[in-house]
Amino acid sequence: MRSISSSTSDRFGAAYPMYATTRALDDLRAREYPVLDGLGQVYLDYTAGNLVPLSLVDRHLALLRDHLLGNPHSTNPASALATTLMAVHHRVSAAAILEGRSGGPAQARGAAFSPMLRTIAKLGQ
Numbered sequence: 430m431r432s433i434s435s436s437t438s439d440r441f442g443a444a445y446p447m448y449a450t451t452r453a454l455d456d457l458r459a460r461e462y463p464v465l466d467g468l469g470q471v472y473l474d475y476t477a478g479n480l481v482p483l484s485l486v487d488r489h490l491a492l493l494r495d496h497l498l499g500n501p502h503s504t505n506p507a508s509a510l511a512t513t514l515m516a517v518h519h520r521v522s523a524a525a526i527l528e529g530r531s532g533g534p535a536q537a538r539g540a541a542f543s544p545m546l547r548t549i550a551k552l553g554q
Contacts (some may be wrong), residue, residue, distance in 0.1 A: 460484075 432524075442449065458465065461482035465472060472480055499507035501515050 461484060462472075462480055463483065464470075465480075496510055497507035498511040498514070499505055501511040502507060
């Protein structure tokens with residue numbers, strides 16, 4: 430990957446001083462998406478598809494490494510944990526949608542509720 434010279438970076442910073450306020454995004458990219466820079470790529474998706482951040486991969490790997498997760502509709506111990514994790518996920522997702530954490534009232538965003546989310550939403554009222 431080609432690097433940017435310090436003089437080019439300095440000239441850019443002088444011409445666009447507000448760019449310095451986006452440093453947190455640069456830090457986030459370096460921390461969570463190092464493969465982008467490693468491969469010299471830029472990712473932009475207008476359909477809201479997202480790359481998986483490294484911290485999520487690490488947490489998910491730890492979950493899979495440290496626990497057995499079976500069929501969530503069965504009664505054995507591995508399945509019971511999967512059922513619990515799914516229920517927690519659904520409650521958190523429903524709450525986030527109902528509280529408008531994604532940018533406003535759910536009705537305004539046209540949120541689609543699965544039967545499980547509708548049930549959880551009713552329980553929370």
